[in-house]
Amino acid sequence: MVPGDPRTGDRGGTSRLRGAVLWLATGAALLLVAATSGLLPVQPMRVDSGSMAPTVAAGDLLLVRHGQGPVQRGDVVAVTSPLDDGLLVKRAVAVGGDEVAVEDGVLVVDGVAVCEPAIDPAHLDGVWFGPVAVPEGHLFLLSDARDGSVDSRSFGPVPESSLVGTVAARLWPDPGPLPSPSAGC
Template sequence: MLLVLAVVVAGFSVAEPMRVASASMSPTYELGDEVLVGKLAQLAGTPQRGDVVVFHEPHTGTLTLKRVAAVGGDELGIEDGLLIVNGEPVNEPYLDLGSVDGAYFGPVHVPAGHVFVLGDARAGSVDSRTFGVVAEDDVVGRVLLRLWPHRSTTQSAARTERPPTRFSPGVARG
């Protein structure tokens, strides 16, 4: 019994299932999707631009899921809804174009040891534009894969009843 408990505890320290609790990462991850989050540095690594990460939101500590838009040393801005990093426009094929407004933001310099995160559904996302940069130490891990529902990140799927699972996933706001 202790061996089983040790294996379960060790497993959750390496990777943990979590449920997406908002629609701000749509269409990549929808409300109710379940994802596997790699928590060890070997699985998660240093956050890179484009990674979808789970982190403790500054000031509240709430677990949140967003995409890394810029890393330490980068300068970021949004011009007419277009993400600009270090003076170059960023190709973002994962964006929900219907949720991109003509907003302007920045420029912002991201300090070393921090990341700037954005939701894929930009117009409705509470992200670094609201709460500021996130310390790399507050990043819990990187999303490795979607556990449920089984679909590609570019395919829209109708919501159905969630199948029974053997775990109690953590909840991460999208």
């Protein structure tokens, strides 16, 4: 039987389907390569640690958005670790020009206590920290699960140049936007 042969009734459907599947597979592969190489304005990122629990858990797959304007206090961000070349996911609690401290377990930015409903009091350590002046062009990053986590309390403010992007959403296992840092305040 010849594809597209009117005598047999074949209109070439099998070869068209095969061609469409090949085009889709090629497109998906190119999209995956572009997304993971930073050629797209977003990239997927798997979380390796539980330092951001309960907001983000180890094993979660996140969508990180590149170049969407300045980081805001409360944003969950991905940065290149100042300790090695790995990637970290942390919460930006202060930006350049801010003064940050932890007083009796409460985050204080520029003298104002910050409501943090995502923080489980059972996962706080170091009831007192700071104050630290965050230099312009830097971010002060904290883990949501602060007990035993390595964050800006250990390595200091992080240059904005190490920012990979802002976490836009969770892709897996519970797809959707991350909870707002002020929800419940």
